[in-house]
Each structure stands twice: as C-alpha cells, then as structure tokens.
Amino acid sequence: xxxxxxxxxxxxxxxxxxxxxxxxxxxxxxxxxxxxxxxxxxxxxxxxxxxxxxxxxxxxxxxxxxxxxxxxxxxxxxxxxxxxxxxxxxxxxxxxxxxxxxxxxxxxxxxxxxxxxxxxxxxxxxxxxxxxxxxxxxxxxxxxxxxxxxxxxxxxxxxxxxxxxxxxxxxxxxxxxxxxxxxxxxxxxxxxxxxxxxxxxxxxxxxxxxxxxxxxxxxxxxxxxxxxxxxxxxxxxxxxxxxxxx
Amino acid sequence: xxxxxxxxxxxxxxxxxxxxxxxxxxxxxxxxxxxxxxxxxxxxxxxxxxxxxxxxxxxxxxxxxxxxxxxxxxxxxxxxxxxxxxxxxxxxxxxxxxxxxxxxxxxxxxxxxxxxxxxxxxxxxxxxxxxxxxxxxxxxxxxxxxxxxxxxxxxxxxxxxxxxxxxxxxxxxxxxxxxxxxxxxxxxxxxxxxxxxxxxxxxxxxxxxxxxxxxxxxxxxxxx
Numbered sequence: 001x002x003x004x005x006x007x008x009x010x011x012x013x014x015x016x017x018x019x020x021x022x023x024x025x026x027x028x029x030x031x032x033x034x035x036x037x038x039x040x041x042x043x044x045x046x047x048x049x050x051x052x053x054x055x056x057x058x059x060x061x062x063x064x065x066x067x068x069x070x071x072x073x074x075x076x077x078x079x080x081x082x083x084x085x086x087x088x089x090x091x092x093x094x095x096x097x098x099x100x101x102x103x104x105x106x107x108x109x110x111x112x113x114x115x116x117x118x119x120x121x122x123x124x125x126x127x128x129x130x131x132x133x134x135x136x137x138x139x140x141x142x143x144x145x146x147x148x149x150x151x152x153x154x155x156x157x158x159x160x161x162x163x164x165x166x167x168x169x170x171x172x173x174x175x176x177x178x179x180x181x182x183x184x185x186x187x188x189x190x191x192x193x194x195x196x197x198x199x200x201x202x203x204x205x206x207x208x209x210x211x212x213x214x215x216x217x218x219x220x221x222x223x224x225x226x227x228x229x230x231x232x233x234x235x236x237x238x239x240x241x242x243x244x245x246x
Numbered sequence: 247x248x249x250x251x252x253x254x255x256x257x258x259x260x261x262x263x264x265x266x267x268x269x270x271x272x273x274x275x276x277x278x279x280x281x282x283x284x285x286x287x288x289x290x291x292x293x294x295x296x297x298x299x300x301x302x303x304x305x306x307x308x309x310x311x312x313x314x315x316x317x318x319x320x321x322x323x324x325x326x327x328x329x330x331x332x333x334x335x336x337x338x339x340x341x342x343x344x345x346x347x348x349x350x351x352x353x354x355x356x357x358x359x360x361x362x363x364x365x366x367x368x369x370x371x372x373x374x375x376x377x378x379x380x381x382x383x384x385x386x387x388x389x390x391x392x393x394x395x396x397x398x399x400x401x402x403x404x405x406x407x408x409x410x411x412x413x414x415x416x417x418x419x420x421x422x423x424x425x426x427x428x429x430x431x432x433x434x435x436x437x438x439x440x441x442x443x444x445x446x447x448x449x450x451x452x453x454x455x456x457x458x459x460x461x462x463x464x465x466x467x468x469x470x
Binding site for chain 1: 404405470
C-alpha cells in the first residue's frame with residue numbers, strides 16, 4: 001500500500017478525521033478572512049472606476065467568485081458522492097451532505113448580486129440570459145438534493161439516494177447549460193451579453209482572484225465545521241464521541 | 247428468457263394491471279386536457295397569441311401530466327413485495343425496469359402524443375406544425391418517463407414523496423422542454439426543426455441506456 005492510500009484510508013474513518021478537521025478548520029477560516037480583506041481592499045479601493053459601468057461594477061468581486069464556487073462545489077459534491085457510492089465510505093457521503101448548503105448559498109448569492117448588478121446596468125432585475133437561467137436551475141438542483149436527504153430518515157439511505165441524485169445532476173449540468181444557451185440564442189432574449197464585457201484591468205482580475213480564493217477557504221472551513229457536526233450527530237452512540245464531547 | 251421477452255413480460259404485466267384500473271390513466275389524460283384548456287381562458291382567445299404560446303403550453307402540460315403518473319410506477323409493486331421478487335428473479339433487474347418504464351410511457355406518454363394534435367387545433371396550429379409537434383412529443387415523452395423513473399425510484403415510500411418528486415425531476419426535464427418546444431417554434435418560424443429533433447433523439451438514446459440502470463441502483467437503495 002502506497003503512502004498516499006495509507007493516509008487516505010487512515011483519515012477515511014470519522015474518528016480520525018474529526019480531530020484533523022478540527023485542527024484544519026480555524027486555519028482555513030483565518031485564511032478566508034485575510035484573503036477577503038485583501039480582495040476587498042483591491043476591489044473597493046485599488047481597482048479603478050470602470051469607464052462604462054461606474055462604481056456599480058464592483059459587485060462582480062462578489063458575484064463572479066460566488067458563481068464559480070456554486071458550480072465548483074456541485075462538482076466536488078458529485079466527486080464525494082461517487083467515492084461514497086463506490087467505496088461505501090460514510091465520511092465521503094457526510095462531506096457531500098456538508099457541502100450542499102454552502103453551494104446553495106453561493107448559488108443564491110450569485111443570483112442576488114446578479115440582480116443588484118443587473119438593475120442599474122441592464123435596467124432589469126432579471127433577464128433570461130443563459131447564465132442566469134442555468135444558475136437558477138443549479139440552485140434548484142441543490143435544493144432538490146437537500147430536500148431529498150431531509151426527507152429520508154435512515155442516514156445510510158439518505159447518503160446513497162443523495163449520491164445518486166448528485167451524480168445524475170452533474171451529468172445533466174452541461175446538458176442544461178447548453179440547452180439554455182441555445183434556447184437563449186434562438187429567442188435572442190437579452191440584448192446585453194456578459195460575454196462581450198470589455199477586457200479587464202489587471203487589478204480587477206487580481207481582486208476577483210483574491211475573493212475567489214477567500215470563498216474557497218471559506219467553503220472548506222464551513223464544510224469542515226459542518227462535517228464535524230454531522231460526525232458527532234451520526235456517531236453519537238460510539239465511545240470516542242462520548243469521550244470527545246465529555 | 248431473452249432480454250426482449252423479459253422486457254415484454256414486465257411491460258405486459260403493468261399494462262394488464264392498468265387496463266383493470268382504467269380510471270387512473272384517464273385521470274392523467276384528463277389533467278393534460280384541462281391544463282391545456284385553462285391557458286386560453288387565462289390569456290385570451292386571440293389566435294395569433296395562442297399560436298405563439300401553443301408549443302410551450304402543450305409541452306409544459308405534458309411535463310406535468312407525465313410527472314403526475316410517476317409515483318404509481320413503483321408504489322404498488324413496492325407495497326405488495328413485487329419489486330423484491332423482481333430483484334431476486336434470475337432476469338436482470340434493469341430489463342424488468344425497462345419494461346415498467348415502457349409501460350409507463352405507453353400509459354402516460356403515448357396518449358398525450360395522440361391527443362396533442364387535437365389540442366393543438368384549439369390553438370390554431372396548422373397541419374405541418376402539428377406534425378412536428380407530434381414528432382417532438384414522440385421523441386420527448388419517453389425521455390420524460392426515463393428521467394422520471396429515477397426520481398420515482400429515489401422518492402419511493404417517502405413522506406411527501408409526490409411534491410419532492412416534482413422538485414427533483416422538473417429541473418432535469420428542462421432540456422427536454424427546451425428542445426421539444428423549440429422544435430415546434432423553430433418550424434413555425436420557418437426554420438429547420440431537424441437540429442432540435444436530433445438533439446431530442448440523442449438525449450433519448452442516452453437516457454435509454456443509462457436511466458434504467460440508475461433506476462435499479464436507486465430502487466435497491468430504497469428497498470434495502
């Protein structure tokens with residue numbers, strides 16, 4: 001057995017992962033705060049005012065990273081679901097369950113900030129643009145995943161059913177994205193396209209990257225925190241949990 | 247028993263059961279007709295507007311009607327233990343499930359395809375457009391049954407399963423809706439509907455391959 005698989009198997013058990021997650025979580029939380037401060041400093045103070053959009057464009061420093069994270073977290077969720085189904089590990093399914101609320105929050109945040117940006121720029125809170133529509137459908141997929149898990153009492157069944165749904169969803173995400181995109185061009189709905197945004201200044205890109213990294217660290221910290229709670233709840237009958245809590 | 251006869255036996259069984267309880271199937275059909283008829287009443291009888299919205303209205307109604315028939319795909323068989331016998335049987339479970347999905351389409355999908363031209367006439371669609379509508383529904387409704395079967399299997403025996411099922415499968419129905427309604431709209435606008443129909447066909451082939459397999463995995467989880 002190689003070193004990597006040894007470490008992997010060692011921490012696949014909730015009882016060994018729980019303290020590791022506890023140690024890692026504050027570091028990621030601190031990293032998220034620091035990166036967010038740096039990102040906001042670049043985004044709100046250093047970055048120049050946009051020639052066409054004025055100060056209002058600055059919401060993209062939250063909007064774009066939130067959209068990235070909402071899509072990325074769904075893929076990570078599907079990854080852990082696949083691991084959970086194929087290796088029958090409890091921890092992988094718990095990770096998928098812990099990631100879903102954060103992903104849904106980012107999808108919602110992306111829609112909300114998009115609406116705030118759209119009103120002054122496009123003059124409308126909502127347009128049926130391909131990206132907006134597929135982000136909305138992604139939010140529905142997250143909500144479906146969480147609703148299915150909440151409806152099943154037996155945690156093992158909830159894990160597996162949720163895993164299948166996440167995998168079906170991740171296969172469908174590209175199909176949904178392209179169908180919505182073609183539907184949009186057929187209808188020629190939104191006259192303004194996000195694709196045609198002018199090339200970005202380097203400082204703007206830097207701000208966006210810093211914020212994306214901050215959201216990344218935040219997602220890790222939040223899901224570790226949540227997975228620790230799930231571990232405690234699920235393993236509450238075991239001796240090590242009672243020792244850990246006592 | 248060959249795969250074809252395994253599919254056939256499972257399908258015929260569901261059809262016979264449905265033939266003895268006709269009202270359930272007729273309810274789904276009646277729902278489709280009523281929902282479609284509500285739109286002109288809500289929107290107004292201008293022929294140009296109705297022609298414009300007809301593909302979307304007919305497709306959304308077909309989506310909802312198919313979904314309404316989904317819970318009964320597995321519920322009764324789960325309650326009386328038939329599903330467990332199917333898992334234990336020497337025939338591959340996926341073939342038996344394919345038969346059940348085909349039966350669901352014949353009962354809840356195919357009648358909609360046959361009824362659609364009649365309802366399309368109420369929306370002032372002309373002959374060739376109705377033809378494209380029927381063709382699109384013919385490719386799209388089996389796709390809805392296949393995707394829906396996964397959702398029906400995942401929500402089997404859950405509290406509030408019906409509403410949850412809607413939340414799970416309706417987002418997955420969206421590509422079918424877009425290309426199905428899009429084919430009719432493109433044809434009505436004087437464009438070629440071939441692209442939309444080809445994509446519907448491609449999705450149907452993909453779902454025909456994967457959906458029964460995923461459904462069996464979901465059913466095993468729900469039953470164990």
